[in-house]
Amino acid sequence: MAQMCRKWIKREKFVGFPKRENLEIVEESLPPLEDGEILLEAVYLSVDPYMRYGRVYNRKDKDRDDIGLEMPGTQIARVIQSKNPKYDVNDLVLAYSGWVTHSISNGEKGIHKVPVNGSLPPSTRLGIIGMPGATAYFGLLDICKPIKEGETLLVNAAAGAVGSAVGQIGKIKGMRVVGFAGSDEKVTYLKSLGFDAAYNYKTVPSLEAAIKESCPNGVDVFFDNVGGDFFGTVLPLMNKKGRVAICGAIAEYNRKEPLSQTCPINHLILRKQLNVRGFIILDWVDDWDKAFSNMIFWIQDGDLKYRETVFTGFDKMFDAFMSLFEGTNIGKIIVKI
Ligand SMILES: NC(=O)c1ccc[n+]([C@@H]2O[C@H](COP(=O)([O-])OP(=O)(O)OC[C@H]3O[C@@H](n4cnc5c(N)ncnc54)[C@H](OP(=O)(O)O)[C@@H]3O)[C@@H](O)[C@H]2O)c1
Structure with missing residues (x-):
């Protein structure tokens, strides 16, 4: 039949x-x-x-x-x-x-x-050991290249498939990790994962003030899943020679109206000598299995949760x-x- x-x-x-x-x-x-x-x-x-x-x-x-x-x-x-x-x-x-x-x-x-x-x-x-996990792994380690322990990593959509792995890999690499997500339940979850600070971006009185409070030494690495105004708010708070991974722009995917321009972006990238790079994870597909071997090890050790x-x-x-x-x-x- x-x-x-x-x-x-x-x-x-x-x-x-x-x-x-x-x-x-x-x-x-x-x-x-x-x-x-x-x-x-x-x-x-x-x-x-x-x-x-x-x-x-x-x-x-x-x-x-x-x-x-x-x-x-x-x-x-x-x-x-x-x-x-x-x-x-x-x-x-x-x-x-x-x-x-x-x-x-x-x-x-x-x-x-x-x-x-x-x-x-x-x-x-x-x-976690599929496309989103690989995105977190290579986006953070290859694009953002954590350089020294204690650097500040900021990630948004932080409680999602990619973001939650990015923050935890950042912790494994000794970074100070700050996450933004869209509910109090997600904030509690991020803290349980070991994020140093986490905020509900929907209820903070000022996104800029929350970033300044949680990143008193500025942002060294920004893993951007959201784009739009979030990107424009973080960029002026980046440290010199900071690295920005443009992973996604979910705030823009369903937008009909044009974005507001919240900062003179080109000038900021130049003046701060930022490395801003978009990436598509399929470019790393031949290396995914190597990443997954490490990630399975971290999961078994309890350092990476999903x-x-x-x-x-x-x-x-x-x-x-x-x-x-x-x-x-x-x-x-x-x-x-
Ligand atoms: N470059 C690549 O190769 C690659 C590969 C995979 C994924 N991505 C990108 O990575 C990002 C995360 O993907 P994922 O699969 O892990 O999804 P996810 O984070 O598990 O789910 C999407 C999350 O995005 C947040 N969101 C939705 N609309 C938003 C808005 N208007 N403003 C701010 N946040 C919003 C929501 O969390 P909140 O509650 O926090 O708002 C939602 O839970 C997406 O942008 C995706 O396109 C890129």
């Missing part, structure tokens, strides 16, 4: 915040497997901020968008049928299959085996996705089927 598959298809371009009616769940039957192919059943799916842009993030013809295609994304899937000698039924894989319940793969492109009884649960391959916010059911994909922009998650968002 043919395998049925459910997919989230993008029907309309996102304008401002994504809306449920921009997407549609469709059902279709998959063809029989050919030699060399495997049939995958999703177990855990990831939602990540880049999905706001989908596959067109780097494309010139942005107006075409991803209309008619399934939402992109990575999942942990179980092999439920195999005509490929490299894969057995019940193997687990990390696959770039999109928001789908079932898919067919040739077992080669965009797919990696995941240990069934690894030292950490398979869902962590979507988070949390997951789990949604249950394929129908919850959109709610899970929107919680990235509503800020209701702590740690990595996972959708469990």
Whole structure:
């Protein structure tokens, strides 16, 4: 009998915040497997901020968008049928299959085996020892290059998948770590992770005053997940020869109106001789496994902790996705089927 598959298809371009009616769940039957192919059943799916842009993030013809295609994304899937000698039924894989319940793969492109009884649960391959964990690791260590112990690191969206790992890796490297996040619960969480100071940026009377209070010697390293006015507020408070990793700009992804210009940015970067660098983690993909070996060691030692916010059911994909922009998650968002 043919395998049925459910997919989230993008029907309309996102304008401002994504809306449920921009997407549609469709059902279709998959063809029989050919030699060399495997049939995958999703177990855990990831939602990540880049999905706001989908596959067109780097494309010139942005107006075409991803209309008619399934939402992109990575999942942990179980092999439920195999005509490929490299894969057995019940193997687990990390696959770039999109928001789908079932898919067919040739077992080669965009797919990696995941240990069934690894030292950490398979869902962590979507988070702490997956793309977000690698982003924290290389963004901090390669882009920001902590130089000496006691340097001050400031990170925003600090209780999220990337930010919570950035702050803890900063502590492992002997930095003084200050985090900003959007709720009191997140602030308590950051303090439990060992952050030296943490603030709810939504309730502080002045973001600038909170940064000055928590970073009395200035900011040496700024790991920016948020962009927008947050970036403009931190930049004047950077120390000379400070390093800024432009990891994300989630405050800008759904914005319709132009940003306010809060500081003469070019002049500040020049005068303070800042190193400001944007990066995309796929450039480090060949080195991810090396990072994960270190990170697993830190996790086992108790120096690196992680949390997951789990949604249950394929129908919850959109709610899970929107919680990235509503800020209701702590740690990595996972959708469990
Ligand atoms: N460069 C790369 O290769 C790369 C790779 C992965 C991720 N990223 C970027 O890294 C950032 C974090 O990603 P993640 O997967 O770890 O997500 P996440 O931090 O787990 O979730 C997103 C968080 O962003 C915060 N946020 C949402 N809208 C905001 C706004 N308007 N202003 C301020 N904060 C807002 C919310 O936390 P609060 O409650 O604190 O507001 C929310 O929980 C994103 O910008 C993402 O695009 C970049």
